[in-house]
Amino acid sequence: MTILLALSTTRESKHGVEYALSRAAEADAELVSLFVVDRNIAASLFGQLMDAGFVGEKVGRDLEGTILKDYAARGRRRLEAIASAAGERGIRLRTELVEGNFAEETLRTMEEVGADLIILMRAERSQLSRLLFGSAVNQVRELAICPVEIVEES
Amino acid sequence: MDHLHEAEGVSPIRGSGGEWRSTAARLLMARRRNWRLFTLAVSFGVLILISTAPAPDGLTQQGQKALAIFAMCIILWVTHAFPLAVTSFLAIALLPIMKVMDPGEAFALFGNEAVFFIMGAFILAAALLKSGLSTRIALIFLSRFGGNPEHLLLGVLASSAFLAFWMPAHAVAALMFPIILQIARSLGLEPGRSSYGKALFFSLAWGSIIGGVATLLGGARNPLAIGILWQHHHLRLGFGEWMVAAVPITVVMLCCAYGVIRFFFRIDVADISRARDALRAAIDDLGKVSWPERWVGVVVGGTICCWIGLSHTVGLANIAVLGAVSLFVLNLVRWNDIEDYVNWGVILMYGGAIAVATALTETGAAQWLVVSLLTRYELTPFMLVVAISLVAKVLTEGISNAAAVAVLLPIGFSLGEVYGVHPVLMVYAVAIPSGLAFSLPMGTPPNAICYSSGYYGLREALKAGFVLNVASWIAFLLMVKLYWPLIGVRL
Incomplete structure (x- = not known):
């Protein structure tokens, strides 16, 4: 059995990681821990700066670069911590740090590793907020071809 | 699958843009196109x-x-x-x-004076960014506040606001973001968990937003508003007049912002010496002040003085254009440099917005809309200012500040004629609140930039932003009632 744990800059609670590690240990499953450096956030920011702020491309690109670099550093630290925790419990683990769109990368990895279960984390938000700002977690849930479990972040 | 590997280490980052996309991903993209x-x-x-x-x-x-x-x-x-x-x-x-x-x-409305003022101001801001002078000012300003955590917080708020007096607020937030990130890293503040980290990024966002309403340079919506004023009423509003009306409001709102930040976010660090060291190191990295920096400072400073003293005689746009040309005469910038820092869509946006506003007035459509739909209630002039500033504040949380001004001001002028509010006061009543979006990341780029840091969540932005929105709106109305009559802006 393969469990895919999908994390991103805004979805990385300790509680959710702990849950995924427990599930993998219980089922003697391989855990694939994916951390998506969410390019969407930086790209939408770049778009907003160009579109509403009318700043030039250099300012936007510099800022986008700063943000993505920071997210990648955080992602790397998070995956290292998970690798260490998995090693202590004897859980087979593979990690991937990828830059892209959260929903797209999760779905791509699901197909690539043949995941039997996806574990996602979701911040507590109102339905209105999800409607207004969209929900990548809902997109994954709708389009995944395997069961999806969502851990609500408190 | 060579990018996936065993647990002993973490794979290097890999981008997937332009690579194979799964069926599900294609469906996702199709949905966005359909929307x-x-x-x-x-x-x-x-x-x-x-x-x-x-x-x-x-x-x-x-x-x-x-x-x-x-x-x-x-x-x-x-x-x-x-x-x-x-x-x-x-x-x-x-x-x-x-x-x-x-x-x-x-x-011809693309050739509006306000559009050329905006062009000149953006070129001057580009020179500040390109020369590194703006970064130096920000770092030096901030380093003066590094005594303790409270002072540093105040320094972030004040320096962002001060820079946004002279440059677009969006550019200030983009410029200051890496500095604040560096401070947060040096203090080991954990994103999403550190209360002081949240406070620092809110200070940056709110400082730049508030500073952006103080002058005509902080946001292009301000010159857009005076451009529409000229098209509708042939009235001019000078740089100095705007500052006299807006700067005290800015100061009051900065106090409100500091109070809200301190109320919501406790200071959970005791020692900020590492942040002080990081700031010192950043200043050292910049080296000595270069000659281009000095001359850019002279040109920008001189232009601002001319705007304050001569805008009614020489004209805002003429001064802006002369200031921009001086940069080229002194060989301080090249055209390619300017293009790196300015998105010329700004001319289309503001030229078009002024044209639509002019069409609404000249055809009588704005007047009709107001008379037939919006004048059912008996309102005093002050109540009208209360209502329109509230609508501006709500609107600007969801749409761009400039769009809020373009939508509201033509209607505001017609309402002002019915209820007896002077057009100049209407400009302030629409343009200032339209610049003050404190909650939603989509409201204005400084909010979006700071939200992207991951230090605070949407819920915190909504809660603290709502309180500041209310506090700043009340402060604005108090200034309308108590301060503006003292400078001759009467209801």
């Missing part, structure tokens, strides 16, 4: 529906078509189905096509 097409269809549907419906009493055919274009612009500006500038560009083409204005008249 955009749906929005475009709705906006054009509204355009056709309003322009072809039987004209109501009191509204000319030209006015009806102007309203149809206005409604289409509102939908496109709010949904961002097109870039803001493209929507304005489309509007300026539709005005002659639908025979609302002559082509010459419509396209």
Whole structure:
């Protein structure tokens, strides 16, 4: 059995990681821990700066670069911590740090590793907020071809 | 699958843009395209529906078509189905096509004085960024506040606000973001958990936003508003007059912002010496002040002095253009440098917005809208200011500040005529609150930039932002009532 744990800059609670590690240990499953450096956030920011702020491309690109670099550093630290925790419990683990769109990368990895279960984390938000700002977690849930479990972040 | 590997280490980052996409990912992209097409269809549907419906009493055919274009612009500006500038560009083409204005008249509005002022101001801001002078000022300003955590917080708020007096607030937030990130890292503040980290990024966002209303340079919506004022009433508003009216409000609002930040976010660090060291190191890295930096400082400082002292005699736009040209004469910038820092869509956006606003007034559409739909209630002039500033604040949380001004000001002028509010006061009552979006990341780029840091969540932004929105609105109304009469801006 393969469990895919999908994390991103805004979805990385300790509680959710702990849950995924427990599930993998219980089922003697391989855990694939994916951390998506969410390019969407930086790209939408770049778009907003160009579109509403009318700043030039250099300012936007510099800022986008700063943000993505920071997210990648955080992602790397998070995956290292998970690798260490998995090693202590004897859980087979593979990690991937990828830059892209959260929903797209999760779905791509699901197909690539043949995941039997996806574990996602979701911040507590109102339905209105999800409607207004969209929900990548809902997109994954709708389009995944395997069961999806969502851990609500408190 | 060579990018996936065993647990002993973490694979290097890999981008997947342009690579194979799964069926599910393609479905996802198709959904986004469909949403955009749906929005475009709705906006054009509204355009056709309003322009072809039987004209109501009191509204000319030209006015009806102007309203149809206005409604289409509102939908496109709010949904961002097109870039803001493209929507304005489309509007300026539709005005002659639908025979609302002559082509010459419509396209001439791109040459509005406000548009050239904005161009000049953006070029000067680009020179500040390119020379590194703005970064040096920010670092030196901040380093003066590094005594303790409270002072540093105040320093972030004050330095962002001060820079936004002289440069677009969006550019200030983009410029300051890496500095604040560096401070947060040096203090080991954990994103999403550190209360002081949240406070620092809120200070940056709110400082730049508040500073942006103080002068005509902090946000292009301010010159847009005075451009629309000129088109409607042939009244001029000088750089100094704006500052006299707006700077005290800025100071009061900065106090409110500091109070809200301290109320919501406790200071959970005791020692900030590492942040002080990081700031010192950053200043050392910049080296000595270069000659281009000095000369850019002289040109920008001189231009600002001329704006304050000579805007009524020489003209805001003329001073801006002369200031921008001086940069080239002194060989301080090249045209390519400027293009790196300025998005020229700004001209299309503001030229188009002024054209739509002018069409609404000249065809009598704004007056009709106000008289037939909005004058059912007995309002005092102050109540009108209360209402319009509230609408501006709500609107600007969801759409761009400039779009909020473009939508509200033409209607505001007509309302002002009915209820007896002077057009200059109406400019302040719309433009200042339109610049003050404190909650939603989509409201204005400084919010979006700081939100992207991951240090605070949407819920915190909504909660603290709402409190500041209310506090700043009350502060604004108190200044309208108590301070503006002292400087001759009376209701």
